[in-house]
Every structure is written in C-alpha cells, then in structure tokens.
Amino acid sequence: MLEADCRTFIDANTFRQLAVQRLLQIPLDDPAHLDAASDFDLNPDSIPDALEAQTNTPLTRAAVLIPIIARETLTVLLTERTAHLTAHAGQIAFPGGKIELDDANPLDAALREMHEEIGLSASYIEVLGFLPPYSTGTGFHITPVVALVKPDFVLNPDPTEVADTFEVPVAFLMDVNNHRIDSRIWRGRERHFYAMPYEHRYIWGATAGMIRSLQRRLFEV
Numbered sequence: 736m737l738e739a740d741c742r743t744f745i746d747a748n749t750f751r752q753l754a755v756q757r758l759l760q761i762p763l764d765d766p767a768h769l770d771a772a773s774d775f776d777l778n779p780d781s782i783p784d785a786l787e788a789q790t791n792t793p794l795t796r797a798a799v800l801i802p803i804i805a806r807e808t809l810t811v812l813l814t815e816r817t818a819h820l821t822a823h824a825g826q827i828a829f830p831g832g833k834i835e836l837d838d839a840n841p842l843d844a845a846l847r848e849m850h851e852e853i854g855l856s857a858s859y860i861e862v863l864g865f866l867p868p869y870s871t872g873t874g875f876h877i878t879p880v881v882a883l884v885k886p887d888f889v890l891n892p893d894p895t896e897v898a899d900t901f902e903v904p905v906a907f908l909m910d911v912n913n914h915r916i917d918s919r920i921w922r923g924r925e926r927h928f929y930a931m932p933y934e935h936r937y938i939w940g941a942t943a944g945m946i947r948s949l950q951r952r953l954f955e956v
Contacts, residue, residue: 745905747805747883751863754881757952758864762841762878766794766870772948773870774941777916777927781872794876798841799831800849801866801949802884803905810902811946812884813938814853817898827938829945830855831877841865841878853900854891859884866948871941872926879945903933909950914943 745753765771775781802812816826830849838844846857866879890900907913908931917930917939929943938946 745809746807747803747809750803750809750905751861751883753953754863758866758881760864762865762880763867764878766868766876768867770867771870772867772944774872774926774928774944775870776944777929778872781924781926794870794874796834796841796878797832797875798834798838798845798848798878798880799829799945800845800860801829801879801881801945802849802855802860803863803882804884804886804902806886809905811905811908812853812900812902813936813942814892814897815899815901815936817894817896826940826942827936828942829879834878842880845878845880852893852896854893855884855888859888861885866945866952869941869945869948872921875941877941877945879948881949901936903936903938907931907933908938908946909954911950914947914950 763771766773804810804812812830814828814830816828830852831845832848832852834841834844838847842862846860849855850857861883863881863883866881869877869879871877892900913931915930916927918925918927920926928940929947930937930939931943931946932938
C-alpha cells in the first residue's frame with residue numbers, strides 16, 4: 736500500500752507504476768459489475784426508476800480520457816463545457832463522448848473525442864489502463880481511460896463544445912479531505928453527488944465520481 740502522504744509528491748514514473756499495477760488493462764463493459772461505479776452509489780433510492788427507464792432507452796455507451804499531465808507536479812486536465820450544449824452544459828468534464836459505430840473500442844472513442852474537443856494529438860498520450868465503468872443518472876455508461884500526457888502539448892479547443900480548459904493538481908484530487916458530498920433537487924427528489932471545488936471551479940457529478948473511483952483504485956486497494 737502506498738502511504739497516503741506520498742500523493743503529495745508522487746511523480747510520473749511512480750504514478751505509471753501504480754497505475755499499471757492497479758488499473759484494469761482491458762475495459763469492463765458491464766455496468767452491473769461489482770467494481771463498477773455510478774451516480775446511484777449515493778442515491779440507491781433512484782435505482783428502480785433508472786432500471787425502468789432502461790427498458791425503453793438503454794444506456795448510451797461513452798468513453799472519456801482522464802489526462803494526467805506529466806509535469807514536475809502532476810496535474811489533471813479538465814474542460815468546461817459550453818453553456819449551449821444539450822447534455823451537461825457548462826459542467827466540468829473530462830474530454831470524451833459517445834462511442835460511435837466507427838470506433839473500434841472505448842479507447843479509440845476516447846482518443847478521437849479528445850482530439851475533436853481539445854485538439855490534443857494521440858502522439859502525446861501514454862495509455863496506462865482503465866477504470867471500471869461509470870453509469871450516470873442521465874443515461875450514459877462511461878469507460879474511463881487513464882493516461883499520462885507529455886507536457887509540451889498545445890491545445891486547440893473546439894469553441895462549440897469547450898468553453899475553457901484548466902489543470903488541477905493530482906495531489907488535490909486524490910486527497911479525500913477535498914471530497915465532499917453535496918445535494919440538490921433533481922426531478923423532484925434530493926440527489927446526492929461528490930463535489931471537489933477547486934479555486935473558482937466546481938467539479939461535481941459524474942466527473943467527481945470518476946475522480947473518486949480513481950482515488951479508490953490507486954490508493955485504497
């Protein structure tokens with residue numbers, strides 16, 4: 736077990752070794768798998784409604800890239816979605832989106848979406864592994880791909896999808912003291928979710944849930 740305080744000074748090589756040991760080396764495709772995570776982990780009362788909805792509309796398969804920037808102090812690259820999008824408008828997100836028919840697998844989808852959204856070339860990416868799938872209350876079944884990114888990149892965000900990009904220290908996001916549970920009323924019920932406010936950014940929902948999943952996978956196994 737890596738000592739918790741090592742998270743404050745873990746470097747790229749140590750992160751790589753830890754990730755290869757503890758991440759999945761092939762993606763899981765079962766949202767009901769024991770290791771899977773979801774918005775329902777904090778809202779078990781909403782599972783029956785979700786199951787009923789899925790009989791008419793199956794979960795949409797998607798993939799995201801969790802980009803760990805290999806700086807001297809490791810950071811995570813995040814995006815702020817534009818306010819006019821039909822899904823998750825204005826929210827903080829990882830690069831990613833729906834898995835299309837032309838995508839060979841979730842990894843291909845994550846790399847394609849990354850390039851389309853923020854202009855980051857796959858040549859800067861070193862894929863380390865996968866997190867268990869994450870299901871959202873809005874109907875997505877997400878495969879998170881974890882990768883190290885060479886720091887000498889130049890981004891070219893698509894202004895129709897991405898309002899901004901920014902980085903957050905890995906040490907901050909992997910510290911459970913910075914993880915809190917917030918709630919709001921959604922569809923007539925109180926819904927709970929993880930949140931990790933950083934400076935003036937409000938990281939919450941599925942993005943925060945996947946960060947929480949990464950923390951558990953790397954530091955609590």
